[in-house]
Amino acid sequence: MSGLVSFFRRLEGPQTVGRGPAFWSLFAVVMMIALAYPLFSDGYTVGNTVYFFVWVFIALSLCLIWGYGGSLSFGQTAFFGIAGYGYGILTLNFGSAYGFTLVALVAAVAIAAFFAALLGYFMFFGRIAGVFLGIVTLAVTLMLERFMAQTAGPEWHIGSARLNGFNGMSAMPPLTIPWPGEPIVLFADVGLYYFVLGLLVFVYLALRILMNSSFGNVIVAIRENPERAEMLGYDVRKYQLITFVIGAALAGISGVLYTAWGQYITPSSMGMTAAALPLIWVAVGGRSDLTSTVVGTLVVLAAFQALTIYGSQYALVFMGVLLVLTVLIAPNGLVLGTMNWLGRLAARLSQRAG
Amino acid sequence: MSLLELRKLNKHFGGLHVTNAVDLTLEAGEIHCLIGPNGAGKSTLFRLILGEHHPGSGDVLFAGENITALKSFARIRRGLSVKFQVPGVFKGLSVRQNLEIALQSRHRGRELEAEIDRLLVFLGLESEQAQSAGNLSHGQKQWLEIGMAISLKPSLLLLDEPTAGMSPEETHLTGEMVQRLNAGGMTVLAIEHDMAFVRQVAQRVTVLHLGQVFAQGSIDEIVADERVAAIYLGQAHA
Numbered sequence: 001m002s003g004l005v006s007f008f009r010r011l012e013g014p015q016t017v018g019r020g021p022a023f024w025s026l027f028a029v030v031m032m033i034a035l036a037y038p039l040f041s042d043g044y045t046v047g048n049t050v051y052f053f054v055w056v057f058i059a060l061s062l063c064l065i066w067g068y069g070g071s072l073s074f075g076q077t078a079f080f081g082i083a084g085y086g087y088g089i090l091t092l093n094f095g096s097a098y099g100f101t102l103v104a105l106v107a108a109v110a111i112a113a114f115f116a117a118l119l120g121y122f123m124f125f126g127r128i129a130g131v132f133l134g135i136v137t138l139a140v141t142l143m144l145e146r147f148m149a150q151t152a153g154p155e156w157h158i159g160s161a162r163l164n165g166f167n168g169m170s171a172m173p174p175l176t177i178p179w180p181g182e183p184i185v186l187f188a189d190v191g192l193y194y195f196v197l198g199l200l201v202f203v204y205l206a207l208r209i210l211m212n213s214s215f216g217n218v219i220v221a222i223r224e225n226p227e228r229a230e231m232l233g234y235d236v237r238k239y240q241l242i243t244f245v246i247g248a249a250l251a252g253i254s255g256v257l258y259t260a261w262g263q264y265i266t267p268s269s270m271g272m273t274a275a276a277l278p279l280i281w282v283a284v285g286g287r288s289d290l291t292s293t294v295v296g297t298l299v300v301l302a303a304f305q306a307l308t309i310y311g312s313q314y315a316l317v318f319m320g321v322l323l324v325l326t327v328l329i330a331p332n333g334l335v336l337g338t339m340n341w342l343g344r345l346a347a348r349l350s351q352r353a354g
Numbered sequence: 355m356s357l358l359e360l361r362k363l364n365k366h367f368g369g370l371h372v373t374n375a376v377d378l379t380l381e382a383g384e385i386h387c388l389i390g391p392n393g394a395g396k397s398t399l400f401r402l403i404l405g406e407h408h409p410g411s412g413d414v415l416f417a418g419e420n421i422t423a424l425k426s427f428a429r430i431r432r433g434l435s436v437k438f439q440v441p442g443v444f445k446g447l448s449v450r451q452n453l454e455i456a457l458q459s460r461h462r463g464r465e466l467e468a469e470i471d472r473l474l475v476f477l478g479l480e481s482e483q484a485q486s487a488g489n490l491s492h493g494q495k496q497w498l499e500i501g502m503a504i505s506l507k508p509s510l511l512l513l514d515e516p517t518a519g520m521s522p523e524e525t526h527l528t529g530e531m532v533q534r535l536n537a538g539g540m541t542v543l544a545i546e547h548d549m550a551f552v553r554q555v556a557q558r559v560t561v562l563h564l565g566q567v568f569a570q571g572s573i574d575e576i577v578a579d580e581r582v583a584a585i586y587l588g589q590a591h592a
């Protein structure tokens with residue numbers, strides 16, 4: 001019992017909104033609905049929901065690096081693309097037997113993280129910060145997009161995997177869990193839904209623990225005042241690099257899941273529009289809070305898709321309007337603003353009652 | 355043994371010679387005040403000691419070790435700590451969290467909480483602990499940053515104008531706190547314009563003028579020095 005209490009305590013702290021029995025009860029209800037939801041829905045809709053979930057990881061990566069760490073990375077899609085292509089290349093070469101797709105998932109994410117470690121070392125130890133960090137990361141993702149777009153010729157292949165230039169790679173196997181008798185293939189419906197949901201909950205809780213730990217304290221301290229953080233004896237560059245690598249791994253998870261979900265990946269997933277969208281989800285939700293980021297991303301994605309039915313131009317205009325409204329009304333994010341308002345309201349009510 | 359030794363420290367900002375062959379030695383256990391007119395190069399000297407600026411030439415020795423090439427965080431870990439001229443608290447975080455970040459590398463769990471509580475009482479900031487540090491008054495921010503600086507239990511504490519924005523009573527309290535810390539073994543180097551504070555705490559005083567060590571001695575010697583009076587008067591006329 002006391003173990004459970006101390007576990008919940010580690011999930012809570014000044015870096016995350018939501019605490020106490022009320023919040024965790026609500027969390028449990030949402031989890032129950034999420035678990036039961038495929039029973040009351042059709043495969044297509046469930047698959048579509050998975051698609052939304054897939055993007056939450058890259059949103060969380062931005063939440064971590066930008067919202068908590070204060071470094072605006074414009075190029076999280078670079079890691080998304082590297083991991084996505086990595087998964088495609090590995091699985092097209094080695095297939096899906098013996099649980100290899102899961103190995104490919106881990107390996108592809110590791111490749112993205114390794115690439116981020118190299119890039120991050122160059123940036124943070126070269127003291128590139130602020131707007132320059134945004135420019136460098138954006139340049140990297142656009143460069144990767146351009147590079148992959150010109151790999152149409154047959155000479156561009158890695159093993160038996162053709163890169164296919166602008167059209168991208170396709171027909172890689174979905175994630176497959178080895179099982180005695182028949183392996184479980186996670187097609188983009190109920191199977192993948194539970195896998196991604198589980199991963200999402202795990203990542204969300206792990207990040208809550210991380211951000212409320214002493215490591216998280218240092219990360220927000222660096223956002224607030226890097227000089228002061230250094231003058232408390234923290235090696236600021238090291239903390240920034242670690243955060244950047246974790247963020248890249250999260251973006252990489254999105255990339256792999258996206259590739260496995262649709263069984264394709266194209267260079268445009270690293271292009272300008274793709275790079276800008278996660279920034280909007282995170283800014284609208286509330287970049288400095290994990291829960292706000294998750295909720296904001298899912299709501300904005302769902303709204304975007306609903307509007308696309310009437311034409312994608314409306315949807316893009318809607319995104320623009322949403323961003324402007326956020327900046328004007330709740331610069332820290334609409335979801336975060338609402339949650340803080342609810343928190344204050346609850347506090348006032350309980351004060352009056354007590 | 356001397357705790358801090360600056361040897362011929364030179365720093366240029368473009369054509370401006372901000373510190374000019376500065377030699378300064380601090381004995382372990384003393385309270386030393388650094389005074390001088392505005393723009394004399396006092397804060398720059400702190401940044402050279404801390405490794406935020408690197409000298410064009412010269413060396414910084416701390417506890418017998420040449421630390422001139424070390425990064426700031428590594429110098430801090432060797433026992434230096436600073437309160438800057440412009441308080442550098444974490445504005446968006448609560449007062450309590452500010453102290454937690456300063457204390458967490460030395461304490462954990464319950465002990466950490468107890469240590470934060472103790473420091474909050476010491477600083478007189480208990481009732482402000484849940485507030486954002488950015489909402490504090492200027493004087494309170496100074497106190498908070500001093501609290502963060504002493505959390506590291508440094509062997510050398512650097513204070514850049516610790517009493518700016520404080521009332522005479524608060525200034526006196528700050529002086530008493532510095533003396534208490536010193537009695538506990540902490541060496542202190544303080545930049546200060548408030549002569550009442552200097553008189554209260556300083557065991558030795560160094561006057562910096564136009565980037566050079568202009569005079570050094572006890573507070574009485576410095577006050578009696580007509581050349582020192584002249585540079586301050588000169589500034590008052592300017």
Ligand SMILES: Nc1ncnc2c1ncn2[C@@H]1O[C@H](COP(=O)(O)OP(=O)(O)OP(=O)(O)O)[C@@H](O)[C@H]1O
Pocket residue numbers: 367370372390391392393394395396397398399439
């Ligand atoms: N980063 C910098 N770049 C260029 N010039 C600087 C820089 N920092 C300080 N200076 C200049 O160096 C000189 C010394 O500045 P410094 O801040 O060290 O003075 P100070 O003695 O602390 O003055 P004060 O009592 O006003 O705080 C000033 O003329 C200042 O304008």
Ligand SMILES: [Mg+2]
Pocket residue numbers: 396397398439514
């Ligand atoms: Mg100064």
